[in-house]
Amino acid sequence: MFHYTKKTLLLEIVTILAAVVMLMPFYFLISTSLKTQDQVLTTSSLSFPVSPTFENFVTLLSPSSDASSSIFQGLLNSVIITAGTIAALVVIGSPAAYVFARSTSRWSTRTYYLFMIAILLPTQLGVVPLYVEARDLGLVGTPFGMIVVYTGMLIPLSVFLYGGFFRRLPRDYEEAATVDGASRTRIFAQVVFPLMGPATGTVAILAGLIVWNDFFTALIFLNGSGFQTLPVVMYNYVGSLVSQWNLIFAVVIISMVPILAFYFFAQKKFIQGYAGGLKG
Amino acid sequence: MTMTESQAGAVGATAATPKPAAGRQRAYRIGYGYWWWALPAVALMLAFIYATTASGAFYAFTNWTGIGSFDFIGLKNFTRIFQTEELTGALVNTLLLAFGFVLGSNILGLLFALALNRGLKTRYVLRTLLFMPVVIAPIAVSYIWKFIFAFDGPLNETLGAVGLKSWQRDWLADPKLALLAVLVVMVWQNIGFTMVIYLAGLATVPVELEEAAALDGAGPLRRFRSVTMPMIQPSIAIATTLSLIQGLRIFDQVIALTGGGPAGATQTLATEVYQHTFVFSNFGFGAALALVLSVLILIFTVVQQYATRDRL
Numbered sequence: 001m002f003h004y005t006k007k008t009l010l011l012e013i014v015t016i017l018a019a020v021v022m023l024m025p026f027y028f029l030i031s032t033s034l035k036t037q038d039q040v041l042t043t044s045s046l047s048f049p050v051s052p053t054f055e056n057f058v059t060l061l062s063p064s065s066d067a068s069s070s071i072f073q074g075l076l077n078s079v080i081i082t083a084g085t086i087a088a089l090v091v092i093g094s095p096a097a098y099v100f101a102r103s104t105s106r107w108s109t110r111t112y113y114l115f116m117i118a119i120l121l122p123t124q125l126g127v128v129p130l131y132v133e134a135r136d137l138g139l140v141g142t143p144f145g146m147i148v149v150y151t152g153m154l155i156p157l158s159v160f161l162y163g164g165f166f167r168r169l170p171r172d173y174e175e176a177a178t179v180d181g182a183s184r185t186r187i188f189a190q191v192v193f194p195l196m197g198p199a200t201g202t203v204a205i206l207a208g209l210i211v212w213n214d215f216f217t218a219l220i221f222l223n224g225s226g227f228q229t230l231p232v233v234m235y236n237y238v239g240s241l242v243s244q245w246n247l248i249f250a251v252v253i254i255s256m257v258p259i260l261a262f263y264f265f266a267q268k269k270f271i272q273g274y275a276g277g278l279k280g
Numbered sequence: 281m282t283m284t285e286s287q288a289g290a291v292g293a294t295a296a297t298p299k300p301a302a303g304r305q306r307a308y309r310i311g312y313g314y315w316w317w318a319l320p321a322v323a324l325m326l327a328f329i330y331a332t333t334a335s336g337a338f339y340a341f342t343n344w345t346g347i348g349s350f351d352f353i354g355l356k357n358f359t360r361i362f363q364t365e366e367l368t369g370a371l372v373n374t375l376l377l378a379f380g381f382v383l384g385s386n387i388l389g390l391l392f393a394l395a396l397n398r399g400l401k402t403r404y405v406l407r408t409l410l411f412m413p414v415v416i417a418p419i420a421v422s423y424i425w426k427f428i429f430a431f432d433g434p435l436n437e438t439l440g441a442v443g444l445k446s447w448q449r450d451w452l453a454d455p456k457l458a459l460l461a462v463l464v465v466m467v468w469q470n471i472g473f474t475m476v477i478y479l480a481g482l483a484t485v486p487v488e489l490e491e492a493a494a495l496d497g498a499g500p501l502r503r504f505r506s507v508t509m510p511m512i513q514p515s516i517a518i519a520t521t522l523s524l525i526q527g528l529r530i531f532d533q534v535i536a537l538t539g540g541g542p543a544g545a546t547q548t549l550a551t552e553v554y555q556h557t558f559v560f561s562n563f564g565f566g567a568a569l570a571l572v573l574s575v576l577i578l579i580f581t582v583v584q585q586y587a588t589r590d591r592l
Contacts, residue, residue: 008399015395019406022471025424026412028434032427045427045434046441096321099314108315111322118329120581122574124529124550126332128339128557128567132346133332152328155321184314213417215532216550220558231417235536238423245427252420263415267408270415274473275480 033057033249040246056250067237071254073226074233077143079258081229082211084147085154086204092151093158093203094196098188100159101166102174112163118156131220141225149221150214154207161206165199166192205266205273212259230255333574339567346563357568367569370547374573377463377548378527378580384467385523386516389474394504396475397482407479411472418469422536425465426452429537455545458538462546465533470526474519481515482508517588524584528577549573 032040034052043049060067100112130149131140139145173195177187215231222228228236234255238248263270340357344350361367392410396403413421428434429451436448451461485508493503509516531550534540540547540555549569557566 004399004401011395012400012402015392015400015406016402018392018395019410022468023409023412024434025421025428025468028428029424044437045430045432046437092320092324096318099318103314108318111318114330115321115325118325120578121329121333122525122529122570122577124553124570125336125567125574126329127336127553128563128570129335130328130332132563133327149328152324155324156329159321159325209415213415213419215417215419215535216554220554231419234417234423235419243430245430248423249427252423255420256416259415259417260412263412264408267411271407271411271476274414275476 029249029252032245033253035246037244037246040244056246057254059247060250060254067251070228070233070237071230071251074228074230075258077222077227078212078230080143081146081150082208084143085150085211086208088147088151089154089158089203089207090200093155094162094193094200095188097159097162098166098192101163101169102171112159115156115159115163119160123153127217127220134221140221141227143227146218146221146227146229149217150211153217154210157207158203161203162196162199165196165202169195201269202273205270209259336567337571339564340571341568342564344564344567346561350564353564357565358572360565361569361572366544366547367552369544370549370552371572373459373546374528374530374548374550374576376459377466377530378524380463381466381470381527381530382520382523384463385470385474386519388467388471389519390478392471392475393478393482394508397479398487407475411476413469414472414476416469418532419536421469422465422533425461425468426537429461452538453542455542458542458546462530462533462537465537466527466530469533470523474523477515477519477522478512481512485511513588517585520588521581521584524580525577528573528580549576 028045031048032045033056034054035043035049036053036055039049059065060071062068100108100115130153134140134145134149137145139148169192173191174187177191182191213231214229215235218229218232219235223232223236234251237251241247339350341352341354342350343353343357392406396407396410400406430436431448431450435451439445439447449457452458489507489511490503493507498506529550530548531554534546534548534551535554538546540551550573553566553569553573556562556569
C-alpha cells in the first residue's frame with residue numbers, strides 16, 4: 001500500500017524544502033568565506049560572490065602568515081590527542097568490558113554498574129577538582145596529560161559500549177578455542193577482539209567526536225599552552241578578528257574539513273555508531 | 281560527554297534478546313584470575329570520575345581559591361547563589377534552554393525521521409546531509425550563526441526582502457531575544473541526532489502493523505499515536521533524556537554567541553561555573569554552583585526516566 005503516490009511526491013518536496021532551509025547556514029558559510037573583506041562590507045550577505053576568491057584560505061594557510069603556524073599546530077594537537085585517547089580507550093576499555101561480560105561473580109556485576117553510574121554523573125562537578133588534580137600531577141598543558149584526562153573521563157563510555165557488544169557475542173568461538181588449547185589471553189587477542197570490529201568502530205567514532213569537538217575541557221586545560229587543540233585555536237583566533245567574517249569563516253571551514261571529510265567517507269558507520277551504540 | 285544513563289534504559293530493551301544457547305554447565309567463563317584485566321579501567325574511573333566528583337562536592341562547602349588553605353563556610357556559598365540575581369537568572373535561563381531544547385530538537389527530529397523513514401527517493405541523501413551539523417564542533421556552528429544573527433546578516437536581510445523590515449533587529453544584543461537565538465542554534469545542531477535515534481526506533485516498527493491499522497480505518501495521526509508511538513517509546517526515552525542533559529549543560533554556544541551577555545541575559549549555570557572558577561578563581565564558589573547544576577541534572581534525569589519509562 002505504500003506506493004509512490006502524488007501525496008508522497010508532495011511530502012518529498014516539502015521535506016526537501018525543509019532540508020534546504022536547515023542547510024542554509026552552510027551556504028552562508030561557504031559564500032562568505034569566498035569573499036574579500038570589501039565584498040563582505042559592500043555586497044548582500046545573501047548573495048554568492050560574483051568572483052569567488054580563495055584569498056582568505058591562502059592568507060590563513062600560507063607559511064608566511066601568523067595564523068598558519070597556530071592552525072597547523074592546532075590540527076596536529078587535535079589529531080594526536082584524539083588518536084591517543086581512542087587508542088587508550090580501546091586498549092584499556094575492551095579487556096575490562098570483556099571481564100565484566102564473561103565473569104559471573106557478583107563483584108564484577110557491581111563494578112559494571114559503577115561504570116554505568118559514572119556515565120550518569122554530571123561532569124561539571126568534577127571539573128574543578130579534576131583540574132587541580134591534573135595540575136598537581138603535571139598533566140595540565142601537555143598533549144599526554146590531555147590524553148590521560150580524556151581517557152579517564154570517557155572510560156565508562158568505552159566500557160559500557162564494549163559491554164553491550166560482548167554480551168551479545170555467542171560464547172561458541174571462545175569454547176572452540178579453549179578446546180583447541182588456546183590461553184585466555186590468546187583467545188581475547190586473536191579470537192574475541194577481532195570479532196569486535198563494530199564495537200571498536202562505535203567507541204572510536206563516539207569518543208573521537210567528543211574529544212575532537214570538545215571545547216570546555218580543552219579550554220580549561222590547554223589554553224595558554226603551546227598545545228591548544230583546533231577548537232581553542234579557533235576561539236582565540238576569532239577573538240582577535242572583529243567582524244572579519246570572511247576570515248572567520250575560512251578558519252571555521254578549515255576546522256570543519258577534517259571531520260566532515262571523515263564523516264562523508266564513513267557516514268554509514270557514523271550514523272550506525274550513534275544509533276547502534278546508544279542502543280547498547 | 282553527551283552520553284548518559286538513558287543508554288542504560290535502552291539496554292534493558294535490547295539486552296532482552298535470548299541468551300546464546302550454550303549449555304549452562306559448559307558456558308565459557310572468566311574466573312577471578314583475570315580481574316586485573318579490568319584494573320586500569322577501574323582505577324581510571326575511580327580517580328577521574330568518583331574522586332573528582334566527591335571532592336567537588338566537598339569544596340562546594342569551602343571558600344577555597346584554588347591555592348593555599350581554605351575554611352569551611354557551611355551553606356554560605358549556596359545562600360549567596362540564591363541571593364544573587366544574576367545567578368538565579370542563570371538558573372532560570374538554564375531551565376528555559378533545556379526545556380526548549382528538548383521540545384524543539386525532539387519534535388523537529390521526529391518529524392524529519394517520520395518523513396525520511398521510508399518511501400522518499402531522496403531519503404538517504406537527506407539523512408546524510410541533515411546529520412552533518414551533529415559532527416561539527418558546537419563552537420564552529422556558533423560562529424556561523426553569530427553571522428546569521430548579525431545586524432547586517434542574512435536573517436535581517438531576508439526579513440527586509442520579504443517586507444518584514446520592522447522585525448529587523450540586532451538579535452544577539454536584545455536581552456529578550458538573545459536567549460531564543462541561543463536556543464535556535466542548539467536545536468539546529470541537534471536535530472540530526474534525534475532524527476537518527478528516531479529512525480533507528482522507526483526501523484523496528486513493522487510495515488505490516490501500520491498496514492493493518494490503515495486497513496482498519498486508522499488515519500495517519502491515529503496510526504502514529506496508537507501504533508508507532510508505543511513502539512518507539514525506547515527511542516523517545518533516549519532522545520529526550522540525552523537532549524535534556526545536553527541542554528542543562530549548555531556552554532559552548534553561549535560562550536561563542538553572546539559570552540553570557542547582553543548584561544548577563546544569556547548566562548547559564550555552566551558558563552557561571554566557568555567564570556567563577558577559572559576567571560575569578562573562586563574554586564569553592566564555582567564548585568557550589570557546579571553542585572547545584574549536578575543536583576539539577578540528577579533530579580531531572582530521574583524524573584525523566586520515570587516519565588518516559590516503558591509502559592508496555
